[in-house]
Amino acid sequence: xxxxxxxxxxxxxxxxxxxxxxxxxxxxxxxxxxxxxxxxxxxxxxxxxxxxxxxxxxxxxxxxxxxxxxxxxxxxxxxxxxxxxxxxxxxxxxxxxxxxxxxxxxxxxxxxxxxxxxxxxxxxxxxxxxxxxxxxxxxxxxxxxxxxxxxxxxxxxxxxxxxxxxxxxxxxxxxxxxxxxxxxxxxxxxxxxxxxxxxxxxxxxxxxxxxxxxxxxxxxxxxxxxxxxxxxxxxxxxxxxxxxxxxxxxxxx
Numbered sequence: 001x002x003x004x005x006x007x008x009x010x011x012x013x014x015x016x017x018x019x020x021x022x023x024x025x026x027x028x029x030x031x032x033x034x035x036x037x038x039x040x041x042x043x044x045x046x047x048x049x050x051x052x053x054x055x056x057x058x059x060x061x062x063x064x065x066x067x068x069x070x071x072x073x074x075x076x077x078x079x080x081x082x083x084x085x086x087x088x089x090x091x092x093x094x095x096x097x098x099x100x101x102x103x104x105x106x107x108x109x110x111x112x113x114x115x116x117x118x119x120x121x122x123x124x125x126x127x128x129x130x131x132x133x134x135x136x137x138x139x140x141x142x143x144x145x146x147x148x149x150x151x152x153x154x155x156x157x158x159x160x161x162x163x164x165x166x167x168x169x170x171x172x173x174x175x176x177x178x179x180x181x182x183x184x185x186x187x188x189x190x191x192x193x194x195x196x197x198x199x200x201x202x203x204x205x206x207x208x209x210x211x212x213x214x215x216x217x218x219x220x221x222x223x224x225x226x227x228x229x230x231x232x233x234x235x236x237x238x239x240x241x242x243x244x245x246x247x248x249x250x251x252x253x
Contacts, residue, residue: 013052014056101121
């Protein structure tokens with residue numbers, strides 16, 4: 001498959017959200033939150049197509065209103081990854097298997113650097129890569145924050161493990177200058193289409209249940225995941241405060 005061809009980006013946009021009600025439809029900036037994300041992703045040089053995948057008729061109508069391609073998916077998916085897989089299969093039925101790489105970019109990530117997403121797509125120039133994701137250096141406060149997922153990589157850049165705990169562990173007595181960096185995982189994924197389908201068909205793993213991290217399913221099955229390091233990352237939008245700060249940044253810019 002030609003990895004120089006443009007990638008497909010699927011943006012899962014589930015309407016229900018626990019900490020910020022119906023956040024993908026928030027519009028204090030004059031644009032829907034999902035709209036900001038889609039327009040930002042369209043700036044990527046390696047992207048051929050961007051499609052919203054939602055479980056909501058209301059979001060479908062909003063997408064049509066602003067001219068964004070959208071696919072209505074099942075309400076029963078346990079994760080955004082499963083929603084991406086359904087959207088891909090629907091598109092393949094009508095348009096054929098023409099995308100060598102599929103990116104999963106959550107609708108509440110409107111400020112990702114498009115260059116970082118391009119780096120993720122470029123990782124597939126290595127024919128051994130089936131799934132790839134991103135990481136960045138963790139800030140000191142993130143090292144002890146369980147909501148900040150940490151990752152350790154091997155010499156080739158493939159994931160050894162993901163955890164909500166600090167990995168590798170550090171001791172205050174150690175010289176920080178000699179300690180390896182702590183990497184924070186960024187929840188953006190890219191898949192070869194076959195790997196996406198395999199991932200969704202795998203049983204939930206024990207480590208996945210313990211850590212509540214679905215990417216461990218792939219590692220538990222004996223497969224490899226490339227982790228591309230990037231410099232810095234903007235915050236996602238999970239709370240009313242996050243959204244208010246995002247609106248302020250948009251108005252300022």
